[in-house]
Amino acid sequence: MTTAPHTETAPLAPTAPLAVPATRASGCPFDPPPSVEYARKEQPVTRATLWDGAECWLVTRYQDVREVLSDPRFSSDAKRPGFPFLTAGFKELASSNTSSFIRQDDPEHARLRRMLTADFMIKKVEAMRPQVQGIADDLLDRMTEGRTSADLVAEFALPLPSLVICLLLGVPYEDHDFFQERSRVLLNLSSTADAVRVSQDELLAYLEKLAETKRHEPDDGIVSRLAARGELSNRDIAAMGRLLLVAGHETTANMTALSTLALLRNPRQLAALREDPTLITGAVEELLRYLTIVHNGVTRVATEDVTVSGHTIRAGEGVICTINTANRDEGVFPGSGELDVSRDARRHVAFGFGVHQCLGQGLARAELQIAIETLLRRLPGLRLDIPFEDVPFRTDMGIYGVHALPIAW
Amino acid sequence: MHITVDQDKCCGAGSCVLAAPDVFDQRDEDGIVVLLEARPAAGLHEAVREAAAVCPAAAITLEQAQERV
Numbered sequence: 001m002t003t004a005p006h007t008e009t010a011p012l013a014p015t016a017p018l019a020v021p022a023t024r025a026s027g028c029p030f031d032p033p034p035s036v037e038y039a040r041k042e043q044p045v046t047r048a049t050l051w052d053g054a055e056c057w058l059v060t061r062y063q064d065v066r067e068v069l070s071d072p073r074f075s076s077d078a079k080r081p082g083f084p085f086l087t088a089g090f091k092e093l094a095s096s097n098t099s100s101f102i103r104q105d106d107p108e109h110a111r112l113r114r115m116l117t118a119d120f121m122i123k124k125v126e127a128m129r130p131q132v133q134g135i136a137d138d139l140l141d142r143m144t145e146g147r148t149s150a151d152l153v154a155e156f157a158l159p160l161p162s163l164v165i166c167l168l169l170g171v172p173y174e175d176h177d178f179f180q181e182r183s184r185v186l187l188n189l190s191s192t193a194d195a196v197r198v199s200q201d202e203l204l205a206y207l208e209k210l211a212e213t214k215r216h217e218p219d220d221g222i223v224s225r226l227a228a229r230g231e232l233s234n235r236d237i238a239a240m241g242r243l244l245l246v247a248g249h250e251t252t253a254n255m256t257a258l259s260t261l262a263l264l265r266n267p268r269q270l271a272a273l274r275e276d277p278t279l280i281t282g283a284v285e286e287l288l289r290y291l292t293i294v295h296n297g298v299t300r301v302a303t304e305d306v307t308v309s310g311h312t313i314r315a316g317e318g319v320i321c322t323i324n325t326a327n328r329d330e331g332v333f334p335g336s337g338e339l340d341v342s343r344d345a346r347r348h349v350a351f352g353f354g355v356h357q358c359l360g361q362g363l364a365r366a367e368l369q370i371a372i373e374t375l376l377r378r379l380p381g382l383r384l385d386i387p388f389e390d391v392p393f394r395t396d397m398g399i400y401g402v403h404a405l406p407i408a409w
Numbered sequence: 410m411h412i413t414v415d416q417d418k419c420c421g422a423g424s425c426v427l428a429a430p431d432v433f434d435q436r437d438e439d440g441i442v443v444l445l446e447a448r449p450a451a452g453l454h455e456a457v458r459e460a461a462a463v464c465p466a467a468a469i470t471l472e473q474a475q476e477r478v
Contacts, residue, residue, distance in 0.1 A: 069465075070465065070466070070467060110420070113420065113421070114421065114439050114440075114441070117420070117421030117435075117439050117440030117441065118421075118435075118436075118437065118438060118439050118440040119440075120421075120423070120440065121421065121423055121426075121435040121440035122423040122426040122427060122430075122435060123426075123434075123435065125423075346428070346459065346463055347462060347463055351422075351465075352465070353465045354465050354466065355418075355420040355465065355466050356420075357420065357422050357465035357466075358422070359421070359422070361422060361423070361424070362422075362423045362427070365427075
């Protein structure tokens with residue numbers, strides 16, 4: 001079994017700073033940790049301690065989270081003193097001088113991000129739908145041929161977004177074992193700094209070599225077009241490529257599998273969605289809200305003194321915005337603890353907020369809509385093939401979900 | 410309702426296009442917001458308000474007062 005960095009029982013009424021990443025309650029794998037939910041209700045802006053003893057602020061309510069994430073006085077630059085790191089590995093990544101624009105501020109962030117925004121804009125995503133549908137159908141053909149059970153993660157949820165992002169980037173899919181293994185190390189909360197450094201270097205070296213190849217043998221993938229701009233080094237391209245590759249498949253893969261499990265555990269919601277497949281667009285928003293797989297929050301550091309809900313956050317102090325509790329804010333989402341596929345959940349912050357909000361959200365939405373709709377349509381007898389208690393949840397990973405999801409049909 | 414958009418603020422997330430596709434589009438070259446209709450018909454107002462609410466970069470501004478003149 002895997003364990004989260006803090007395994008002690010979460011206190012109901014924290015008097016000391018709250019230890020993060022916090023632990024979920026046993027038997028409640030879809031809910032944020034009780035200690036952070038308690039903070040949201042009673043001390044919405046509070047102090048927290050990290051793995052290395054460093055302290056930072058925890059911002060837990062919807063409006064406060066939106067305010068912090070859209071305020072340029074809160075920096076995403078992990079090289080600034082006081083930046084909060086959730087793990088030793090994340091600290092190593094930030095210090096390695098190969099950060100992509102997710103860890104930079106405007107105007108440099110905007111300059112780099114705008115090299116990619118056209119690739120993920122809505123009309124591009126809409127044009128890709130038939131291709132994504134084809135991939136989903138092929139994967140399900142293979143998964144179901146002559147069989148009545150499989151691991152949904154390995155055979156559908158992971159390969160689907162992985163194939164799509166490889167196509168977009170121009171990365172050969174046959175290398176997926178290589179980059180998926182390294183992604184897993186980068187995202188594992190218990191990876192040592194050394195392990196993270198090695199995986200990071202190998203992944204960057206692979207992508208640098210790919211960028212160099214594309215300079216001589218161009219195609220219409222993103223890596224090739226970035227290389228053709230002539231203003232980025234192979235290292236710059238590799239850093240952007242790593243961000244897209246890791247973010248592009250881990251997140252959607254985990255949302256697909258965890259959404260499937262959440263629907264199986266909420267038979268009425270599943271039935272409603274099966275009965276009216278046009279609910280899928282809204283259902284995906286609700287699943288994004290309810291599950292919020294970026295479960296340890298979004299980190300920033302203050303560059304000036306800023307007051308948030310009466311608390312002065314000083315320049316140089318770190319902040320973690322817990323978007324999972326923001327998405328359970330009763331003032332915005334009444335009955336927030338319930339999955340309700342008919343709810344209008346579009347204002348959720350599962351993709352973050354502010355100028356760093358997920359670049360690939362349009363693609364993620366299309367992939368999730370197609371993956372879940374196709375799965376439910378093609379497997380009417382879909383069920384969990386192991387006891388729910390035995391499902392291996394990713395409490396040990398930066399992106400939540402399940403390590404495997406044995407299903408039958 | 411009168412809409413203005415700030416293309417410098419826009420981060421190309423595309424949520425306005427999903428919320429109100431008749432009013433907002435994205436520039437082909439860089440995915441930045443393009444306003445298709447600065448004074449949309451009343452039937453589109455709710456969708457436009459949603460688009461402004463979900464814009465992560467506060468790039469959409471709505472002015473209501475002028476409507477009543």
